[in-house]
Amino acid sequence: MTSGSTDYDDFFNKTAPPEKFEEKICIINSFVQYYKASDQKLVLVTSGGTTVPLESRTVRFIDNFSIGTRGSASAEYFLDHGYAVIFLHRQRSLLPFHRHLQHNMLDCLALQSPETNSHIYVNQESTVKLLPILQRYSECQKNRRLCLVSFTSLGDYLHLLRVACQSLRPLCSRAMLYLAAAVSDFYIPSDQMPEHKIQSQGEKPLHLSLELVPKMLKPLVKDWVPDAYVISFKLETDKSILIGKAKKALEQYEHKLVVANVLDTRKKEVILVTKDKEELLALSDEEEHRGMEIEEKLTRKIADLHLDFYSNSAIETKTSH
């Protein structure tokens, strides 16, 4: 595949859309529609990893380590900064607000009076922690500020990303895309996939051959949401190649910003890479100690950048009229 546009068209043609696709499209469209006539800023946050199935009746798949920490934390802070948020996330990955609940939540619950068994309470210790979270969550539910849409496979994700972009397109620079999901670079096309679970045969090793996923950031920036503020992420384990790869992505896709980060230090520091500069954001020891999250700083900075962009494009629109 060498031509400029057919490789992603080809991907979409060959990859089945997710289950409940129509329903999910409807949820996204209705959320965007709700804010269309306002001046509310919207951000699409993508979060978690995509799976790459190895069999069409999938038992095995390739995945990555992401559980959606970056995306779910960022979505919360964007809500605090006044955004409405579409949260396109891997099923069963972390969700904004809900992420603060323990996996062993039952340990935080207690019966009011074991004799009557009438009420279950959150115990005192957990209440202190959960109270502000529950209040922020209720507020954003009441005001319809958060829209949750889930995916599992790479194919699901890309189909949903495209329809979300089509929905956001009319909002122009009021829309932001914060593409924090960890999207696979490789996949097995469905026509090359075995139907049934791969069998271990004797002592033979298993050989897998994966194709490169078309770079969707290209049509996304160019065709799907040409006026939106688009941010991508770059995660590496090898720091020495990080900035080079971030710069290359900006040149290639011509979007606004790459958030570059290294696996081992991703919770302490990120580098904001734009065409003409690099800016390090890091937590001080004191900030880390009191439990501040790097996403708080990151989203504040990005909300400022988006505001500048939005204001400038509004001026341009007025001038050109």
Next chain:
Amino acid sequence: MTSGSTDYDDFFNKTAPPEKFEEKICIINSFVQYYKASDQKLVLVTSGGTTVPLESRTVRFIDNFSIGTRGSASAEYFLDHGYAVIFLHRQRSLLPFHRHLQHNMLDCLALQSPETNSHIYVNQESTVKLLPILQRYSECQKNRRLCLVSFTSLGDYLHLLRVACQSLRPLCSRAMLYLAAAVSDFYIPSDQMPEHKIQSQGEKPLHLSLELVPKMLKPLVKDWVPDAYVISFKLETDKSILIGKAKKALEQYEHKLVVANVLDTRKKEVILVTKDKEELLALSDEEEHRGMEIEEKLTRKIADLHLDFYSNSAIETKTSH
């Protein structure tokens, strides 16, 4: 690798033990020790999928679809049947009792009085559902009947399985192993793994070559817990090969029972395969309708089989004295 024992020794020598290994060993040993002098029956339930890392600083891995539904439900019912349970599970997979909590648990919580903000309670609808679960959970916590140990990778799982077996061995036929975890058949040995995240280079496809994981059921049955009641699972997507593969496993490893199931129908029916017979367990439409789980039937049947085995081996022991 052709010799009978060196392939798994070799696997353990080449694969690093999990983080906090000593701590986990200590938790298992102390739990087993607590019941050693009693006649309490113990079951080790393994649950969830194992990951196979593709890089040593792992960003990507091969996984499977299991989220631990079978294992976590079975562990609950084994507790109901009077067992003490070691639950060796994939991190972030479903846990007994906790599995009934929604992913969006915040939606089940409400403030007692929004003005004073003093208490958070579980809303009425969820209380009806959670009350019996919370009571069963509290009971088993109070009586120290459940021991949770987590793993992530295939290597972690096998290291922990081996030490759990070493710990259970002295209990002889009082111990049961219910190996419901979905263990990978293939892996990349650490000396063949790249250190850093695999890069996509140009438009080249990615080739992966995976080795067969040594069949640990062999040393497990023969050397690690020779007197225990051992049950393995066989999941296929193709029904036509299922029973043949289950029979072959029994011949090869000489354990007691294979629970055979097909991906699409695994929540409705399972087949218990022993050396001389096959027995279908299935939910009737009525049972399914009222929310019964197949694990309830499965564990009841298995508890009976284990009791027979235990009683017989106790008689044998007495007779031989």
